[in-house]
Structure formats: structure tokens, C-alpha cells
Amino acid sequence: MNIRENISLAGMTTLGVGGDARYLAEAATDDDVVAAAAWARERGLPLFVLGGGSNLLVADEGFDGLVVQVGLRGFDVVEDGDEAIVKVAAGEDWEHCMQRTIELNCAGMECLAGIPGTVGGTPVQNVGAYGQEVATSIACVRAYDLVERKFEELTPQECGFAYRRSRFNTADRGRFVVTRVDYRLKRGGAPTVRYAELKEAILKGRDEAELAAVRLAEVAETVRELRRAKGMLLVEGDADCRSAGSFFKNPVVSEERARQIAEVSGKLPPSFPAGRGQVKIPAAWLIEQAGFHKGFQMGAAGISSRHTLALTNRGGATANEILALAERIAAGVDARFGIELELEPVLVGF
Numbered sequence: 124m125n126i127r128e129n130i131s132l133a134g135m136t137t138l139g140v141g142g143d144a145r146y147l148a149e150a151a152t153d154d155d156v157v158a159a160a161a162w163a164r165e166r167g168l169p170l171f172v173l174g175g176g177s178n179l180l181v182a183d184e185g186f187d188g189l190v191v192q193v194g195l196r197g198f199d200v201v202e203d204g205d206e207a208i209v210k211v212a213a214g215e216d217w218e219h220c221m222q223r224t225i226e227l228n229c230a231g232m233e234c235l236a237g238i239p240g241t242v243g244g245t246p247v248q249n250v251g252a253y254g255q256e257v258a259t260s261i262a263c264v265r266a267y268d269l270v271e272r273k274f275e276e277l278t279p280q281e282c283g284f285a286y287r288r289s290r291f292n293t294a295d296r297g298r299f300v301v302t303r304v305d306y307r308l309k310r311g312g313a314p315t316v317r318y319a320e321l322k323e324a325i326l327k328g329r330d331e332a333e334l335a336a337v338r339l340a341e342v343a344e345t346v347r348e349l350r351r352a353k354g355m356l357l358v359e360g361d362a363d364c365r366s367a368g369s370f371f372k373n374p375v376v377s378e379e380r381a382r383q384i385a386e387v388s389g390k391l392p393p394s395f396p397a398g399r400g401q402v403k404i405p406a407a408w409l410i411e412q413a414g415f416h417k418g419f420q421m422g423a424a425g426i427s428s429r430h431t432l433a434l435t436n437r438g439g440a441t442a443n444e445i446l447a448l449a450e451r452i453a454a455g456v457d458a459r460f461g462i463e464l465e466l467e468p469v470l471v472g473f
């Protein structure tokens with residue numbers, strides 16, 4: 124296993140900011156993962172697992188430890204009645220993996236088209252968009268446990284999934300290196316067309332009864348178009364996509380709280396049911412109601428010109444500039460609505 128020193132991380136992230144990794148290793152096999160873990164442990168260094176870098180904010184000071192770039196490859200399909208278990212190595216590109224499941228005519232990932240990053244990152248933040256999240260299709264997560272020093276196969280229950288959450292980014296943050304994810308998909312299944320915006324785009328000229336017959340590929344392509352319009356698809360030369368996707372989570376609040384927000388702003392906030400008398404309010408809407416607009420800029424950090432929830436690097440931004448903008452926005456929303464926005468990307472080296 125080759126370990127390199129003082130390697131810039133900015134270019135390995137979609138946001139394109141941040142300093143160097145003190146050490147960087149690429150793990151192409153399970154043995155490499157074990158060796159990298161031992162190497163860091165012997166030197167008392169922290170270890171950070173880098174996937175696609177699409178949901179990261181790296182500190183300007185960089186990361187004073189070992190960054191392990193997970194490069195494990197592999198894509199296997201096991202048929203199981205009318206389902207298919209797709210076993211994918213953590214280093215595979217998510218979009219490529221998702222596209223292969225569409226070509227296999229397997230339903231369950233079609234709404235997650237156009238998301239940058241690798242497979243290994245999907246269970247960590249329970250990636251979700253347009254009415255689907257990976258938690259509903261994950262059958263098993265294989266990971267190396269840095270504490271017990273062994274590989275484990277975790278059931279979805281053991282992963283503790285919730286909205287943008289799992290044990291991997293909460294209680295057991297930093298404890299596991301995900302090496303493979305198994306997804307259980309429906310062979311020949313109908314697409315999930317539930318998210319209002321997606322449904323509207325798909326329905327055009329069709330009636331509801333025809334939805335089940337819509338092809339998975341069409342749903343995936345429509346999702347990509349929606350993402351492209353919001354600057355949430357990686358497109359070369361598009362300044363709006365030099366971001367980490369959503370920079371804040373959508374707050375989940377009680378219905379009572381949602382009514383208070385309506386009183387303060389003088390209009391009903393858009394809301395999505397979140398179970399147990401709770402609703403999810405779009406953070407983008409709260410941010411706009413707090414007086415921030417698309418394209419708002421502070422130094423080289425700015426709000427995307429196409430989506431209020433994405434903070435972008437307008438060219439040469441530092442991590443501190445991005446964070447200062449995020450703090451200003453969060454303070455504005457807190458002052459107006461008494462809601463503390465939670466950051467969505469992973470912070471490294473802070």
C-alpha cells in the first residue's frame with residue numbers, strides 16, 4: 124500500500140476547497156483497508172475515509188491524519204425470485220451503479236439518478252432524493268470495524284437509518300470503513316413516482332393510470348433534468364455545481380411549530396409529512412424568508428444562483444469563507460424563526 128504525504132484534498136471534492144491530507148492512501152482491496160487502519164493506529168493518527176468527495180467541506184488547514192481513499196471495485200447481481208440483490212463495492216461511482224440497475228430493469232434507485240459520489244457514501248448519510256432513499260433498498264452493509272478490527276455485515280436495522288442519518292454519521296461516526304453495499308431491488312418493478320415535482324414532470328400529457336408503465340430510464344432521466352435545472356448535477360464548467368449539494372438539512376418540526384413559522388412569515392411554509400405529527404420544512408424556503416436570495420455572495424462563497432440550499436465556491440473560496448456564509452445564513456434563520464439549521468455535509472479537519 125502506497126502512502127503519499129501532503130496531498131491537496133480540494134481537487135478531490137466537488138466544492139473544491141480545503142487544505143492537504145497529511146497522509147493519503149488508496150485502498151483497492153480489503154487487505155489495504157486493514158493495513159491502512161493498522162498504519163494509522165500504530166502512529167496514533169486519526170483516519171478519514173474519502174469516497175467521492177461530493178458531500179465534504181475540508182478545512183483550510185487540511186487533515187492531520189491518514190485519508191483513505193476507498194477504491195474498491197466490483198458489481199455483482201444475485202437473483203432472488205422477483206428481486207435482485209445487487210452487491211456493489213464501496214469505491215464504485217454511484218451514478219454508474221444506479222444506471223446499471225436501470226439497465227437490469229431493477230426498480231428502487233431510479234429517483235437517485237444524477238447524484239455525485241461513491242456507493243460507500245450512500246448508507247453513511249442515507250442518500251435520498253425525489254421520493255426515495257437508499258435505506259429502503261439496502262439489504263446489508265459490509266464494513267471494517269476500526270474498533271473491533273474485523274469486517275462486519277450490518278443489517279439495515281443495525282445501520283439505524285433515518286433522514287440523512289445512520290449510525291455511521293452519528294453514534295459510530297468514524298468507526299467503520301464501508302467496503303460494500305448490497306441493495307435489494309425489484310426486478311421489473313414499477314418506478315417510484317411520488318415526489319410532487321417529479322410526478323408533475325412525468326405526468327405531462329399522461330393520466331395517473333399510466334404511471335406504473337413509465338420506464339425506469341425515463342424516471343432517472345427526468346430526475347437528472349430536474350437536478351440539472353437546480354445546479355445539482357455535476358456539469359463541467361457550471362459554476363453552480365461547485366458545491367456540496369444541500370448545505371443544510373431540512374428541519375423536521377412539529378405541526379404547531381410550522382403554524383408559528385406561518386405566523387412569522389405571513390405565509391404557509393411548504394411542508395412534507397415526516398410522521399408522528401411532524402413535518403419537514405424546506406430549509407431553502409426558510410433561508411429565502413430570512414432575507415437571503417439566490418446568488419447572494421460573501422467573498423468567494425455564494426448561494427447558488429439556481430438553488431438556495433446549495434453554497435458554492437465562486438472561484439478560489441476558502442473553507443472559512445464557506446463556513447462564514449453558512450453561519451450568517453443559519454444566524455438569519457435562527458433570528459427570524461428560532462430554528463437552528465443543521466449542516467448537511469461532513470466537515471473534515473475542523
Ligand code: EPU
Pocket residue numbers: 251252253254318320353355367368369370371372373393405406407408409411417429430431432467
Ligand atoms: N425551495 C426554495 N428555494 C429554492 C429551492 C427550493 O424555496 O431555491 C423550496 C421550495 O418550496 C421547494 C422546496 O424548497 O418546493 C423543496 O425544494 P427541492 O425539491 O429542490 O428539495 P430540497 O428540500 O431543497 C431535498 C434534498 C436534496 C434532494 C431534493 C429532492 C435535503 C437536505 N436535500 O432538497 O438532496 O435532491 O430534496 O428530493 O434533504 C443533497 O442532499 O445534497 C440533496 C441535493
